[in-house]
Amino acid sequence: NAYADKTQEYTQATQGLAQATEDFETCTGTSSCTATEVAAVDAATTNAEAKQAALKDFSYEKDGRTILSTDGISGDIILDDDLTSNVQIVAVGVTEIGLTFSREFEVLGENVSFGITPKLQTIKTFNYVASVDDDDIEEEDITDTEQDFSSFNLDAGAAYQFGSSNQWQVGIVAKNLISKEYETESNANTITGEVTKTKISLDTQFRGGVSHTTDWTVIAIDVDLMENDPVAFEEPTQYAAIGAELDLFDTLQLRAGYRTNLSVSDASIASIGLGLSPFGVHLDIAAMANPSDPEKEAGVAMELGFYF
Numbered sequence: 001n002a003y004a005d006k007t008q009e010y011t012q013a014t015q016g017l018a019q020a021t022e023d024f025e026t027c028t029g030t031s032s033c034t035a036t037e038v039a040a041v042d043a044a045t046t047n048a049e050a051k052q053a054a055l056k057d058f059s060y061e062k063d064g065r066t067i068l069s070t071d072g073i074s075g076d077i078i079l080d081d082d083l084t085s086n087v088q089i090v091a092v093g094v095t096e097i098g099l100t101f102s103r104e105f106e107v108l109g110e111n112v113s114f115g116i117t118p119k120l121q122t123i124k125t126f127n128y129v130a131s132v133d134d135d136d137i138e139e140e141d142i143t144d145t146e147q148d149f150s151s152f153n154l155d156a157g158a159a160y161q162f163g164s165s166n167q168w169q170v171g172i173v174a175k176n177l178i179s180k181e182y183e184t185e186s187n188a189n190t191i192t193g194e195v196t197k198t199k200i201s202l203d204t205q206f207r208g209g210v211s212h213t214t215d216w217t218v219i220a221i222d223v224d225l226m227e228n229d230p231v232a233f234e235e236p237t238q239y240a241a242i243g244a245e246l247d248l249f250d251t252l253q254l255r256a257g258y259r260t261n262l263s264v265s266d267a268s269i270a271s272i273g274l275g276l277s278p279f280g281v282h283l284d285i286a287a288m289a290n291p292s293d294p295e296k297e298a299g300v301a302m303e304l305g306f307y308f
Helices: 002-029 035-056 139-143
Strands: 059-062 065-070 077-079 086-098 101-107 110-131 147-162 168-175 180-188 195-202 205-213 217-224 239-248 252-261 269-276 281-289 298-306
Touching: 002 035, 086 195, 110 139, 110 180, 110 195, 147 180
Parallel strands: none
Antiparallel strands: 059 065, 065 077, 086 110, 101 110, 110 147, 147 168, 168 205, 180 195, 205 217, 217 239, 239 252, 252 269, 269 281, 281 298
16 A cells, blocks of 8 residues: 555656646747746655655655665666565354244234244354465365354334334344354465454344235335444345235245345345244245346245144
8 A cells, every 4th residue: 555655646746747838838839938836846856756766766664674665777676586475364154043923912902912933043154264376275165164052032123013014014133132252263375374263243234124925915115223333344234125925725825026135236126035834834935136247146045834
């Protein structure tokens, strides 16, 4: 950054000199030059020469070592041959097993449903560090850094129905009511032998939504009520989504949806799904992908539930 700043200063100085020279040439052509234009050219020339000299004499030092410098004669950039750069891969997988309890209560004369889901979470983390000089990064190298954590957590939510036949519903849900933080350790760096510690956070998330239901259809819109911090190095998220479902005879459900991340651009997901609900068993299968770049983000999901 320091070298980039010096380069920018020199570029701006040369642009100032070019503008002063152009103004001088213009006034020379009309014989209207004054001492002001001449002084402006002299000042711009002096400034450009000073910035050029600073760029030629530039050097950046750290811990007593010259990391980057400029050859004063040729102007070439000189880098320390012993510089090392690393690549770090951090991945997180969360598996949850929960049981949901819900009940309807009367609140201020209105029926409001409340639910809670106690759950057990298994968090798998991978934290791999390697030098950029390493020829290959094998999958086994990454999986060898796996660390497992287990914890208890809670989800909770509330929903209110209204309309002539309760066809409208609004709701709010809080996921991971108990915020957790896990510290992972990487493998030893192949060059320095150092171990990198990275903290991974699972924070509470709040989401609200509204839906409209008929005998055959459901249309829903929901949004994260606040921006959610990244778990590791990824972008923050604040999702907004819309989805629709066609229910055929309470047995077959066809679904489509669209989700976008309000915090960043080009982070949308389109999805399609199929649900089967025979004899008290409910099976959901869904596929999703980024419409503009399916290779960037894609996935499949399956969920199994029982009614009793």
